Amino acid sequence: MRSAAFVLCVLIGFVSRALAGEASEGRIVLPADVVPLHYEIAVVPDTAALSFAGSVKIDIEVRQATSRIELNAADLTFSHVALSGVAQAPQVSFDASQETATLTFAAPIAPGRYVLSIDYAGKINNNAAGLFYLDYDVAGGKKRALFTQFENSDARRFVPCWDEPAQKSTFTLTATVPSDEMAVSNTPVAARDKLMGGLDRVHFAETPKMSSYLLFFGLGDFERISRKVDGVDIGVITKRGDTAQGQYALDAAARILPYYEDYFGAKYPLPKLDLVAGPGLSQFFGAMENWGAIFFFERDLLIDPKISTEDDKHGVFIVVAHEMAHMWSGDLVTMDWWDGIWLNEGFASWMEYKATDRFNPAWNVWLRAMRAKEGAMRVDSRAGTHPVVQPIHDVLQANEAFDTITYSKGMSVIRMLENFVGDDAWRAGMRAYIQKYAYANAVTDGLWAEIEKTSATPVTDIAHDFTLQEGVPLIRVDAIHHAVRLTQDRFTVDDSGKAPTAWRVPVVEKTLGGKSEWRGLVSRDKPAVIALANGAVPIVNAGQAGYFRTLYDRTLSARLAAHFRALSPIDQLGLLNDERALGYAGYEPMTDTLALIGRARAGMNPLVLVDIANQIAALDVLYRDLPGRAAFRAYGLRVLRPLFAKVGWSAKPGEDTNMPLLRSDLLAALNQLDDPSVIAAARKRFAAFLKKPESLTGDLRSSVLEIVAAHADAATWEQLHSLAKSAPSSLEKHQLYLLLGRAHDRALAQRALDLALSDEAPVTMRPAFIDSVADYFPDMAFDFAVAHADAINTMLEPDSRNEFMPRLAGESHDPAMIAKLEAYAEAHIPATARQETVRIEASVAYTAMVRDKRLPDVDARLKRRH
Numbered sequence: 054m055r056s057a058a059f060v061l062c063v064l065i066g067f068v069s070r071a072l073a074g075e076a077s078e079g080r081i082v083l084p085a086d087v088v089p090l091h092y093e094i095a096v097v098p099d100t101a102a103l104s105f106a107g108s109v110k111i112d113i114e115v116r117q118a119t120s121r122i123e124l125n126a127a128d129l130t131f132s133h134v135a136l137s138g139v140a141q142a143p144q145v146s147f148d149a150s151q152e153t154a155t156l157t158f159a160a161p162i163a164p165g166r167y168v169l170s171i172d173y174a175g176k177i178n179n180n181a182a183g184l185f186y187l188d189y190d191v192a193g194g195k196k197r198a199l200f201t202q203f204e205n206s207d208a209r210r211f212v213p214c215w216d217e218p219a220q221k222s223t224f225t226l227t228a229t230v231p232s233d234e235m236a237v238s239n240t241p242v243a244a245r246d247k248l249m250g251g252l253d254r255v256h257f258a259e260t261p262k263m264s265s266y267l268l269f270f271g272l273g274d275f276e277r278i279s280r281k282v283d284g285v286d287i288g289v290i291t292k293r294g295d296t297a298q299g300q301y302a303l304d305a306a307a308r309i310l311p312y313y314e315d316y317f318g319a320k321y322p323l324p325k326l327d328l329v330a331g332p333g334l335s336q337f338f339g340a341m342e343n344w345g346a347i348f349f350f351e352r353d354l355l356i357d358p359k360i361s362t363e364d365d366k367h368g369v370f371i372v373v374a375h376e377m378a379h380m381w382s383g384d385l386v387t388m389d390w391w392d393g394i395w396l397n398e399g400f401a402s403w404m405e406y407k408a409t410d411r412f413n414p415a416w417n418v419w420l421r422a423m424r425a426k427e428g429a430m431r432v433d434s435r436a437g438t439h440p441v442v443q444p445i446h447d448v449l450q451a452n453e454a455f456d457t458i459t460y461s462k463g464m465s466v467i468r469m470l471e472n473f474v475g476d477d478a479w480r481a482g483m484r485a486y487i488q489k490y491a492y493a494n495a496v497t498d499g500l501w502a503e504i505e506k507t508s509a510t511p512v513t514d515i516a517h518d519f520t521l522q523e524g525v526p527l528i529r530v531d532a533i534h535h536a537v538r539l540t541q542d543r544f545t546v547d548d549s550g551k552a553p554t555a556w557r558v559p560v561v562e563k564t565l566g567g568k569s570e571w572r573g574l575v576s577r578d579k580p581a582v583i584a585l586a587n588g589a590v591p592i593v594n595a596g597q598a599g600y601f602r603t604l605y606d607r608t609l610s611a612r613l614a615a616h617f618r619a620l621s622p623i624d625q626l627g628l629l630n631d632e633r634a635l636g637y638a639g640y641e642p643m644t645d646t647l648a649l650i651g652r653a654r655a656g657m658n659p660l661v662l663v664d665i666a667n668q669i670a671a672l673d674v675l676y677r678d679l680p681g682r683a684a685f686r687a688y689g690l691r692v693l694r695p696l697f698a699k700v701g702w703s704a705k706p707g708e709d710t711n712m713p714l715l716r717s718d719l720l721a722a723l724n725q726l727d728d729p730s731v732i733a734a735a736r737k738r739f740a741a742f743l744k745k746p747e748s749l750t751g752d753l754r755s756s757v758l759e760i761v762a763a764h765a766d767a768a769t770w771e772q773l774h775s776l777a778k779s780a781p782s783s784l785e786k787h788q789l790y791l792l793l794g795r796a797h798d799r800a801l802a803q804r805a806l807d808l809a810l811s812d813e814a815p816v817t818m819r820p821a822f823i824d825s826v827a828d829y830f831p832d833m834a835f836d837f838a839v840a841h842a843d844a845i846n847t848m849l850e851p852d853s854r855n856e857f858m859p860r861l862a863g864e865s866h867d868p869a870m871i872a873k874l875e876a877y878a879e880a881h882i883p884a885t886a887r888q889e890t891v892r893i894e895a896s897v898a899y900t901a902m903v904r905d906k907r908l909p910d911v912d913a914r915l916k917r918r919h
């Protein structure tokens with residue numbers, strides 16, 4: 054799965070080393086005395102009535118005599134239940150909280166194979182859980198399409214089943230559908246029979262052995278474009294009329310498939326692979342790796358040259374690469390339980406960059422990956438963090454595991470380990486792991502064991518240090534006589550990590566301009582001493598593959614700053630990120646960060662300048678309502694305006710492929726600083742656009758609309774609103790509606806909030822309006838959402854309900870918000886699902902501290918300059 058947003062984090066203090074090995078205690082799972090082997094499912098959706106009829110025949114194996122069969126079912130009603138060879142029908146009882154059905158027989162059933170038949174009925178939901186619908190506008194009316202979303206535990210809303218990743222089975226699906234609609238599932242259509250009344254019965258071919266959460270069904274007025282690659286029929290499926298927008302993703306998939314087959318050393322095991330686009334949104338995820346039928350919300354798959362930006366193109370390639378990596382890591386080899394989800398997601402998040410870099414080296418995506426690592430470190434250095442491998446007892450906790458630590462720390466740790474053992478040894482271990490566990494389940498230690506067989510470097514202990522314990526290592530670097538000493542400590546921004554923690558940290562050190570590098574492990578009880586020539590500039594974590602922060606002593610820090618522009622772009626980013634984090638946390642003066650920002654020059658790598666622009670914008674957000682803001686803004690404009698003057702409003706022929714990203718982030722930062730010249734220029738372009746819409750496309754269109762929306766008056770807001778209402782495509786409608794929530798005018802932001810409760814826009818889009826307002830007015834958005842929680846919860850998939858409200862408060866600086874969050878969680882969020890709340894509380898407290906304690910240093914420094 055690809056998260057909708059990388060945020061979130063958690064408590065859950067204890068973790069045992071046994072976790073990475075075998076099953077942990079306390080999991081709530083189905084009894085193991087009966088297991089499924091094969092499902093034959095038939096469904097008849099009633100799209101208008103939002104319900105469906107189903108029947109399933111499950112080949113089961115009874116391993117131990119029992120008179121009870123327990124399986125998962127949620128929101129289903131059973132009309133007929135029978136077991137082959139047993140005359141009397143069982144009694145059926147449901148447990149709504151555990152989402153199970155129990156069949157009780159009059160006498161024990163002997164071990165052996167049986168067929169369990171169930172006729173049942175279920176619901177078609179308005180959000181992405183189980184079978185759900187997405188409505189969209191077409192000329193002269195509306196249309197409805199159906200899709201399924203089962204990860205992590207919603208297959209049970211579609212079919213009674215053993216809904217656990219380790220219960221792998223084969224599936225055949227049959228669906229009765231309107232003759233003029235396209236039905237899609239994991240496998241190709243094996244037969245399509247004509248029925249009476251404009252209906253067809255579609256039979257899909259049998260799937261390979263797989264977990265229930267990977268099953269997929271889609272139905273609608275779709276079109277498909279396709280290409281045959283290595284014998285695999287790759288397709289992109291969109292709403293009728295949108296296939297041109299899917300061409301870019303089809304090209305990406307066609308390039309990626311042979312690369313993965315080679316990398317994993319295993320052929321893609323299905324005859325076809327569809328990428329299916331659905332109009333709408335989820336607050337929980339962006340795309341889902343159903344085997345052979347990957348589902349994407351449109352904005353993660355489709356490219357419309359009129360409105361899509363360069364960043365959107367990079368993003369689509371990355372998400373396609375992520376989901377396709379899951380066809381092997383996740384689908385072919387699956388974690389045995391949800392505490393192994395990090396390996397699925399961390400691995401796919403790492404592979405998305407590796408594959409994207411392979412085909413688009415000019416994009417420099419490893420620089421982009423630094424943002425994800427930084428996001429993980431931010432969460433991992435505060436109260437509310439948790440180890441990558443954490444105990445998951447039930448489905449509720451499994452929902453919470455799809456977080457920044459799982460995805461981004463998982464990705465960063467895998468990158469560090471690959472860098473440490475070398476590409477070839479890592480790939481060889483990966484191939485052996487895939488081969489060994491294909492069509493089966495694995496635990497994390499299974500991977501380390503295979504890598505140790507192919508690599509000369511032992512990796513298990515290091516992997517355990519970084520995955521079984523929480524937190525961010527800190528490597529202190531001190532100049533000593535003709536050498537530097539590296540010692541290991543822990544980086545933490547509050548009291549969460551005061552207990553000493555030991556890691557074996559893989560470190561790469563290079564000297565600026567030197568040819569050789571030093572590689573070794575640094576740990577709490579084994580500092581390293583590396584020889585250094587007089588005046589040389591050591592770069593610790595050179596190449597930035599390590600998951601740790603580096604704290605240089607004052608002499609070395611000053612030396613690095615003086616040579617900042619001579620560093621490679623990735624080391625410049627590493628230094629900027631570390632200095633900022635160390636400055637905010639009080640390890641170093643904040644002024645060190647300003648000194649680095651002051652070294653920004655046009656002509657530096659665009660993604661480094663993107664980081665600098667974002668740092669300035671983020672500091673300006675921190676300054677909200679503080680007296681020092683005017684002086685800070687003057688400083689920010691002095692840094693950013695010369696950079697923007699070189700970049701300009703319009704793309705230049707032959708410019709760096711990342712220049713559009715820099716242009717749009719510089720404009721976003723200047724917009725944040727309320728730069729009057731930028732606002733005036735954007736308004737002028739907007740006026741021309743209203744007369745001649747084709748005058749603005751892609752990146753420029755996006756930037757101009759953002760600036761105009763942020764500084765909109767009532768009339769402009771209404772112009773944007775009518776553009777949103779009449780937008781011809783769901784992709785464009787989505788973009789325009791979100792702009793309405795960007796207004797800095799409180800009354801207009803309130804109107805955007807009110808829209809979330811009207812039925813003007815498609816239902817899955819509406820919660821995003823509140824989220825959009827929360828960027829600038831977090832307290833107002835939170836209060837609004839809490840006041841209308843019942844209405845809003847009906848629009849959210851159950852997986853999002855415990856996280857959506859706390860997340861709205863993420864940008865708040867008000868310490869009073871902490872008590873409000875506590876009160877809300879106490880009343881509305883189950884105690885086992887408050888991880889996001891804890892993380893947001895820690896974030897609000899930290900932001901308030903930075904405003905209080907650190908910004909005065911910035912004020913003082915800015916005064917000294919004048």
Ligand SMILES: [Zn+2]
Pocket residue numbers: 054055375376379397398401
């Ligand atoms: Zn994923």
